[in-house]
Amino acid sequence: MSSQSQSENVLIGVIGGSGLYHLDHLTVLHTVNPLTPWGYPSSPITVASLPSGTRIAFLARHGIGHTISPSAVPNPANIAALKSLGVKAIIAFSAVGSLREEISPGSFVLPTQVIDRTKGIRQSSFFDGTTIVAHAMFGDPFSSKLIEWLVPRIEKALEPSSPDEPPKKLFTDKTAVCMEGPQFSTRAESLLYRQWGADIINMSVLPESKLAREAELSYAIVAMATDYDCWRPHGESVTAHSVLDVLHNNSATAKNVLSAILDDLQETLQKEGEEGAEAILLQEKGGMKFSIMPRSAKQDPNDRKKLAYVLPEYFGDD
Numbered sequence: 001m002s003s004q005s006q007s008e009n010v011l012i013g014v015i016g017g018s019g020l021y022h023l024d025h026l027t028v029l030h031t032v033n034p035l036t037p038w039g040y041p042s043s044p045i046t047v048a049s050l051p052s053g054t055r056i057a058f059l060a061r062h063g064i065g066h067t068i069s070p071s072a073v074p075n076p077a078n079i080a081a082l083k084s085l086g087v088k089a090i091i092a093f094s095a096v097g098s099l100r101e102e103i104s105p106g107s108f109v110l111p112t113q114v115i116d117r118t119k120g121i122r123q124s125s126f127f128d129g130t131t132i133v134a135h136a137m138f139g140d141p142f143s144s145k146l147i148e149w150l151v152p153r154i155e156k157a158l159e160p161s162s163p164d165e166p167p168k169k170l171f172t173d174k175t176a177v178c179m180e181g182p183q184f185s186t187r188a189e190s191l192l193y194r195q196w197g198a199d200i201i202n203m204s205v206l207p208e209s210k211l212a213r214e215a216e217l218s219y220a221i222v223a224m225a226t227d228y229d230c231w232r233p234h235g236e237s238v239t240a241h242s243v244l245d246v247l248h249n250n251s252a253t254a255k256n257v258l259s260a261i262l263d264d265l266q267e268t269l270q271k272e273g274e275e276g277a278e279a280i281l282l283q284e285k286g287g288m289k290f291s292i293m294p295r296s297a298k299q300d301p302n303d304r305k306k307l308a309y310v311l312p313e314y315f316g317d318d
């Protein structure tokens with residue numbers, strides 16, 4: 001089975017997390033719902049456009065009515081579907097708990113590291129259940145060049161538009177913990193994660209970023225701190241409603257951030273996609289070449305066909 005919708009040729013994918021189910025400031029062109037070898041994505045994908053003509057593919061991670069819990073998100077289908085539209089880079093939004101006093105609710109974070117506390121029940125590789133083995137590099141779980149590129153642009157987008165508006169902070173070089181959920185952490189766990197050096201916590205970034213890496217897509221997560229989890233001695237424990245309250249106030253900021261970067265990102269990705277251009281933001285491209293175990297007669301041809309959907313570069317010529 002090969003990728004079906006490359007003709008969409010949308011370079012930028014945006015994954016919206018809790019509280020971000022639509023991008024209502026863009027013009028919706030149409031929706032697509034690709035059936036991938038890993039099933040359908042969480043929701044139909046909206047192809048939307050800026051006034052400049054820059055197009056993006058938007059996917060609501062938990063479904064448009066937030067009906068899918070983090071453990072049940074069809075991550076392989078989500079990433080495969082975005083790639084099938086031609087997407088090269090993904091900006092993923094996520095609501096996170098803060099494990100640090102200075103990362104106050106309302107702050108933005110671009111993490112560079114992650115600690116995996118999911119429980120092995122999520123499909124974390126496109127190669128799972130196939131006769132083909134691959135070990136993707138994951139020392140830097142998010143695309144470092146994309147993050148470097150995003151930092152000054154997001155900082156600018158967060159500048160207050162009037163003197164009475166409180167400044168919004170952006171934190172970089174932080175470590176996320178991805179837990180299984182759906183229940184929030186215990187106080188003991190929250191304190192332990194702080195001792196491990198973690199700064200923020202969510203339930204969604206893995207295996208999403210692992211699958212983006214296997215699909216050779218650039219991927220960065222824009223985290224929005226919504227609460228202090230439950231590590232503060234006299235603090236309230238987080239609830240889903242308190243998270244959504246903060247997000248309600250912050251989703252306009254997230255949309256402003258997107259509006260501020262999308263045209264520039266499109267132009268940069270377009271240039272890098274040209275023949276012979278240096279890949280900077282597209283640094284993941286070609287990364288699986290040294291990760292997939294050599295072809296053998298024992299590999300099932302059907303597995304190779306299935307993988308061709310997401311990695312036509314390596315499995316498309318059979």
Ligand SMILES: CSC[C@H]1O[C@H](OP(=O)(O)O)[C@H](O)[C@@H]1O
Binds near residue numbers: 019202203240244
């Ligand atoms: C609604 S509270 C917990 C929920 O929020 C985060 O979702 P997302 O990352 O998609 O914004 C977190 O990961 C949990 O899934």
Ligand SMILES: Nc1ncnc2[nH]cnc12
Binds near residue numbers: 179
């Ligand atoms: N405290 C928290 N723990 C896990 N996921 C979250 N998402 C938002 N806040 C969270």
